[in-house]
Amino acid sequence: AHFLPQCVPAVQVPVMEFKLLAKDPGSKARSGELHSDHGIIPTPIFMPVGTLGAVKAVHPRELDQDLHASIMLSNTYHLYLRPGVEVIENAGGLHAFNGWKGPILTDSGGFQVHSLSDIRKITEEGVRFSSHIDGSKHLFTPESVMDTQRSIGADIMMAFDECTPWPCDLAYAEKSMHMTHRWLDRCISRFNATEPKYGHTQALFPIVQGSTYPELRKRSSEYVATKGMFGNAIGGLSVGEPEEEMYAMAELCCNILPTDRPRYLMGVGTPWNLLENMAVGVDMFDCVMPTRNGRNGMLFTMDGVVNIKNKQWADDHSKLDPNGHSWVDTFYSRAFVRHLFQSGEMLGQQIASLHNIGFYLGLMAEARVQIKAGTFSSWKNGLLPKLKTRL
Numbered sequence: 172a173h174f175l176p177q178c179v180p181a182v183q184v185p186v187m188e189f190k191l192l193a194k195d196p197g198s199k200a201r202s203g204e205l206h207s208d209h210g211i212i213p214t215p216i217f218m219p220v221g222t223l224g225a226v227k228a229v230h231p232r233e234l235d236q237d238l239h240a241s242i243m244l245s246n247t248y249h250l251y252l253r254p255g256v257e258v259i260e261n262a263g264g265l266h267a268f269n270g271w272k273g274p275i276l277t278d279s280g281g282f283q284v285h286s287l288s289d290i291r292k293i294t295e296e297g298v299r300f301s302s303h304i305d306g307s308k309h310l311f312t313p314e315s316v317m318d319t320q321r322s323i324g325a326d327i328m329m330a331f332d333e334c335t336p337w338p339c340d341l342a343y344a345e346k347s348m349h350m351t352h353r354w355l356d357r358c359i360s361r362f363n364a365t366e367p368k369y370g371h372t373q374a375l376f377p378i379v380q381g382s383t384y385p386e387l388r389k390r391s392s393e394y395v396a397t398k399g400m401f402g403n404a405i406g407g408l409s410v411g412e413p414e415e416e417m418y419a420m421a422e423l424c425c426n427i428l429p430t431d432r433p434r435y436l437m438g439v440g441t442p443w444n445l446l447e448n449m450a451v452g453v454d455m456f457d458c459v460m461p462t463r464n465g466r467n468g469m470l471f472t473m474d475g476v477v478n479i480k481n482k483q484w485a486d487d488h489s490k491l492d493p494n495g496h497s498w499v500d501t502f503y504s505r506a507f508v509r510h511l512f513q514s515g516e517m518l519g520q521q522i523a524s525l526h527n528i529g530f531y532l533g534l535m536a537e538a539r540v541q542i543k544a545g546t547f548s549s550w551k552n553g554l555l556p557k558l559k560t561r562l
Contacts, residue, residue: 180354187206187372188206188225190203192543194226195545197548198548201452205402210273214455215538216242217445217534219234219272222459223245224265224269225247226524228520228521229464233497234271235271236534239383240315242246242275244275244457245280246278247277247279247316247323265324274327276325276328276435279329279332281329281331283379296310298311313330314358321367326372326373326374327373328362328373329404330375332352332378333350336410337411344380345384358377359375374401378406379405380406380409385420388424389425389427393405393427404436404437405453408421409437409439432451433455435457438452442558443458445535449547461530465527470527472562473494474560475561476559479505479523481509484506488505490505496532497529500526501526503522
């Protein structure tokens with residue numbers, strides 16, 4: 172894994188900075204660097220998901236020193252409910268609380284509260300919801316979500332939006348989009364009126380919505396682009412729509428969103444989803460898939476998808492993945508990892524999670540190499556069939 176960059180301290184800059192370094196001649200893929208006070212993030216990048224401040228089954232030291240992750244994602248809704256803003260503030264922010272020294276992006280919690288369809292109510296003010304933990308009542312507004320993310324101390328904060336389900340009718344999607352835009356204006360006002368609490372720079376990303384309606388996506392992208400924020404996100408995709416619709420909507424948005432700002436596609440996805448969306452101009456990704464699928468015994472490799480629980484691996488003493496990017500890939504055999512899963516041993520889930528995050532980060536790093544070499548498109552097209560193979 173010689174091409175995996177260490178997370179190095181960023182040069183001191185007064186604000187965050189995004190540098191475009193290379194463009195692929197055969198697609199819209201590009202590579203760059205996002206400079207933050209907690210480190211330099213090479214793009215395209217995958218952000219491991221640490222919803223509650225920790226990536227499931229993975230120690231922060233492993234994320235940094237073994238996997239060389241340059242940024243992680245946490246969730247405002249979950250951290251707000253537990254351990255609570257006061258505890259995080261008393262610790263000195265999430266970086267001090269969880270020990271992660273690199274940059275952190277926080278989702279606004281919009282997707283989570285809107286997914287609680289039976290225990291929440293959406294109004295112009297915000298979203299009233301009941302905690303999934305103890306049933307207690309809460310209100311999220313654009314202003315309160317900005318304040319909470321300030322308190323968490325995220326390097327990148329997300330605007331509060333409504334993530335529409337798929338499918339949804341045009342009238343609902345349009346009404347929701349306009350409310351998301353009004354909420355965005357309130358988020359920006361609150362963001363501009365407040366300061367970071369822990370001495371490092373914070374940036375706010377607006378979110379494009381509009382379901383799978385091209386005209387709505389166009390209007391939302393144009394609206395977001397006028398705000399001039401440091402980066403922009405594309406939300407409301409990978410929620411059940413066909414993959415081709417996802418790619419088409421992402422491309423439409425990327426064609427409108429500023430080229431000199433990072434573009435983040437939220438909640439996506441499989442390795443092939445990442446490559447196809449890179450090809451239309453996306454720079455940043457996150458998804459629970461590497462760890463969630465890993466905990467269920469699914470391993471992503473350059474040769475295809477391995478279900479390590481299958482009997483065919485019971486006496487296979489070859490390395491878990493000789494081309495992997497984590498130490499576990501050459502330390503353990505497929506037979507042993509299968510044995511751990513069959514025995515219900517927690518170590519199996521840890522190994523699989525480390526492997527999958529390493530694979531995703533290694534795929535990102537190789538994509539950056541291919542973009543800089545001008546060979547991304549041919550490399551991607553040759554790799555996609557293999558990635559989708561079930562071994």
